[in-house]
Amino acid sequence: MDNQKTKPVVKKKKIRTLTIVLVAILALVLGLAGFVIYKRYFVNVKSKKTVNQTKDNRVANDLDGTKVDPEKATRHPLAIMVENLAQARPQVGLEKASIIYEVITEGGITRFMAVYGPYDAEKVGPVRSARTYYLDWAAEFNAFYAHCGGNLDALEKIKADGILDLDQFSLGEKAYWREPESGKAIEHTMFTSTDKLYKEALEKKWSMKSDFTPLTFREPIEKTLRSAGQTITIPFSSAAFEVIWKYDLETNTYLRNMGGEPHRDRISGAQLAASNVIIQQMERWEAPTSINEQGWAMKTVGSDKAKIFIEGKEIDGTWEKTDRTARTIFYDDQGKEISFIPGQFWVEIVPPDVFSNIKIQAQTTSAQTST
Numbered sequence: 001m002d003n004q005k006t007k008p009v010v011k012k013k014k015i016r017t018l019t020i021v022l023v024a025i026l027a028l029v030l031g032l033a034g035f036v037i038y039k040r041y042f043v044n045v046k047s048k049k050t051v052n053q054t055k056d057n058r059v060a061n062d063l064d065g066t067k068v069d070p071e072k073a074t075r076h077p078l079a080i081m082v083e084n085l086a087q088a089r090p091q092v093g094l095e096k097a098s099i100i101y102e103v104i105t106e107g108g109i110t111r112f113m114a115v116y117g118p119y120d121a122e123k124v125g126p127v128r129s130a131r132t133y134y135l136d137w138a139a140e141f142n143a144f145y146a147h148c149g150g151n152l153d154a155l156e157k158i159k160a161d162g163i164l165d166l167d168q169f170s171l172g173e174k175a176y177w178r179e180p181e182s183g184k185a186i187e188h189t190m191f192t193s194t195d196k197l198y199k200e201a202l203e204k205k206w207s208m209k210s211d212f213t214p215l216t217f218r219e220p221i222e223k224t225l226r227s228a229g230q231t232i233t234i235p236f237s238s239a240a241f242e243v244i245w246k247y248d249l250e251t252n253t254y255l256r257n258m259g260g261e262p263h264r265d266r267i268s269g270a271q272l273a274a275s276n277v278i279i280q281q282m283e284r285w286e287a288p289t290s291i292n293e294q295g296w297a298m299k300t301v302g303s304d305k306a307k308i309f310i311e312g313k314e315i316d317g318t319w320e321k322t323d324r325t326a327r328t329i330f331y332d333d334q335g336k337e338i339s340f341i342p343g344q345f346w347v348e349i350v351p352p353d354v355f356s357n358i359k360i361q362a363q364t365t366s367a368q369t370s371t
Contacts, residue, residue: 062214063117063141064098064275065342072118074210077141078197081148082112083128086240086259087188092266093124096194099345100274101137106295108237115143116194117210123267125191127168127176130154132287135163136300137347139325141212144201148176148190152289161324164206166197175200213327218339220252221311229254229312233359234279234348243348245277247312247363253343254309275343278330280319281305281355298349305355306330308338314360 058067063077077098082091084102094100097114105111113134114124130150135157138145145158148168158165168176168190175196178189202208229247232254236243245254253273256263262271281304287297303320308330315338321328330338350358 060217060342061098061118062210062212063115064344065215065217065340066098066118067342068118075117075198076201076206076208076210077143077212078116078146078194078201079134079138079141079143080114080116080124080146080192080194080197081128081130081134082114082124083126083188084110084112084241085188087184088126088128089259090264090266091125092191093121093194095265095268095270095272095344096121096124097344099347101134101347101349102236102243103131103133103298103349104236104241104296104351105131108241110236110241113137115141120194122193122195123191124193126188127190127192128187130158131295132157133296133298133300135161136321136324137328138163140321140327141210142325144197144206146175146192146197151293151295152291153287153293153295164201164204166200168192171200215327215329216337216339217342220341223249223252226252227312228363228365230309230314230363231361232277232279232309233361234350235354235357235359236350245274245309245346247309248273249312252311252341254346256346273344274346275310276340276345277309277348278319278345279307279309279348279350279355279358280328281352282349284351300324301326307358307360308332310338310341 057070059070059073060066061068061073082094084091091112094112094114096119097116098118099115101113102110111128111131127146127148130145130147132154135145135154139161142164144164144166146166149155150158157163166175176190176192178186179191180186180189226249228249231247232245234243240259242259244257246257247254251273253275254277256272256274264271283299283304284296286294288294301321301323303318306317306319308315308317315332317330317332317338319328319330332338
């Protein structure tokens with residue numbers, strides 16, 4: 001009798017256990033299925049939304065071809081005169097410029113005109129005075145022109161040509177400031193910022209949108225297709241102003257040396273580097289002003305020889321500028337317009353005697369950023 005009563009109880013327990021196991025398995029299966037569905041649909045949808053939210057909306061700007069936020073891509077160019085005497089070095093803010101022109105002013109001393117647009121510099125300088133030929137390059141962009149005075153011819157030309165003038169003499173502390181240093185002459189202590197200068201241009205109700213002819217750009221070639229490049233020596237005048245560009249395969253840029261050492265930014269300490277180096281031959285002649293200030297005039301309009309260096313490649317070509325406000329265009333030896341890669345430009349403008357003494361040496365290995 002006891003055995004007969006025990007059997008139904010045992011059977012019920014087995015059924016109950018089996019039911020619990022089946023329910024657990026079903027719950028596990030449903031849980032896994034739910035997780036898969038969640039991951040496949042909900043997580044993926046969320047990921048897609050995140051990707052869409054972080055989509056790169058930047059566009060190529062017309063000044064140097066690099067990608068920036070749309071509001072900066074068409075910002076009106078701003079040209080700032082920066083001096084290059086030994087007492088002024090190292091300069092600050094040049095690394096943020098899109099294009100830098102380097103030319104001899106007086107006594108073999110070179111001076112820069114740095115053209116800004118897509119990138120801001122909190123501090124630029126030391127700022128120095130205007131010269132006539134820089135104005136014709138600034139006119140290519142209808143650029144806002146920042147300087148600290150100038151020789152008589154340049155000041156007269158600024159007025160005659162309708163240059164959008166941001167002279168320190170008129171703006172003073174609204175856009176410029178001095179940073180005196182012990183043992184340094186006062187003329188080497190003037191600085192400005194792109195933000196302050198753009199604010200002044202806005203107050204003058206000048207257009208903030210660019211209206212110049214852009215150069216043509218192309219995508220950089222793969223690293224494996226680039227050569228070891230070359231070292232380019234430009235003997236502007238004395239050793240203090242000798243410029244050496246060394247191609248660096250790793251960064252696909254030309255590293256700048258001046259006066260026998262790396263040319264660095266005063267604040268960041270970074271060695272200046274250009275994606276495109278252009279050397280223009282240009283005729284010049286002595287042209288003292290009516291009050292006998294010594295200086296040069298240059299044949300900025302016309303055409304002449306040029307050497308262009310991009311991605312380790314040297315191109316022998318020509319430049320052409322059809323009138324004062326026209327953009328300078330560069331051509332290869334077949335007469336085809338040259339396309340550049342996105343990045344900073346350095347335009348080295350030299351007279352024929354310097355052009356003929358430029359030294360170009362092939363590199364067997366890539367240059368390395370100097371330390």
